[in-house]
């Protein structure tokens with residue numbers, strides 16, 4: 001029954017990835033699925049209709065966390081924002097972080113909570129953004145016409161004798177669509193928000209096509225990251241939505257715009273290498289060495 005489905009990753013499998021893939025396949029046949037992982041039952045929400053109910057309408061009920069042991073340890077016993085339940089500690093920490101952003105630093109933090117917060121900021125800011133930069137660059141290298149379109153936009157918005165500044169970012173509409181399309185295909189934290197290539201809401205889900213995020217509605221973009229549109233929620237939605245979303249979004253586009261504006265990028269020997277996702281917490285890319293080796297062997301055989 002499932003053999004006709006194109007796999008979202010090349011050679012996925014062992015444990016973690018196979019669960020995600022399994023969940024994605026399951027989403028194709030039912031809008032929600034129940035998975036029993038050891039003693040834990042997980043419900044995979046596989047349609048934008050259900051995502052809206054769970055993440056927005058019934059947000060209060062679904063706002064707690066069920067951390068793995070590693071999450072409990074790195075958060076010093078669930079003292080961090082990410083791993084605490086929907087309780088007063090979590091509310092205070094979120095409020096305090098937002099106040100810090102407003103330069104209104106509070107004084108009521110224990111040393112353990114500070115350590116947990118610093119650890120959280122460090123872990124959250126580094127690998128998510130760098131993973132996304134890598135994947136976006138990989139997709140642009142694979143599709144040179146899209147790379148040229150981004151460069152033309154940078155030339156127009158930033159100018160050739162200028163460097164990218166924060167004020168330019170909101171005018172980089174095509175680069176923004178490229179980033180959104182990369183989020184859709186290579187989300188760095190897929191276990192938090194399980195992705196579901198749902199044909200009923202997205203045409204050709206496995207095709208890299210930033211144009212789908214360029215459409216506008218009454219002059220405003222339909223697809224922003226505020227979590228109201230359940231078809232695009234890379235930073236989550238509702239009360240547990242990513243606290244660093246504005247920072248993450250800006251850093252990502254800033255880094256990409258600067259790299260693409262200042263340098264010309266081409267593939268080594270003009271040759272595209274197959275890449276797939278590594279099996280770690282975030283999903284960085286890796287070259288698929290096994291497949292490359294097979295292809296080289298096939299080439300050799302056909303030449304001899």
Ligand code: HEM
Pocket residue numbers: 081082083094120121124125128129132188189192193234235236237239240241242243244245247248249252
């Ligand atoms: C490309 C960059 C990023 C992505 C894709 C991302 C994604 C996410 C996702 C999917 C969640 C879970 C949301 C949910 O459960 O509904 C989350 C939570 C969180 N993120 Fe991010 N994030 C990014 C960058 C950042 C940055 C830069 C920071 C900090 C400065 C940050 C801080 C947090 C925190 C504190 C939470 C937990 C919120 C809570 O549980 O109340 N993130 N992020």
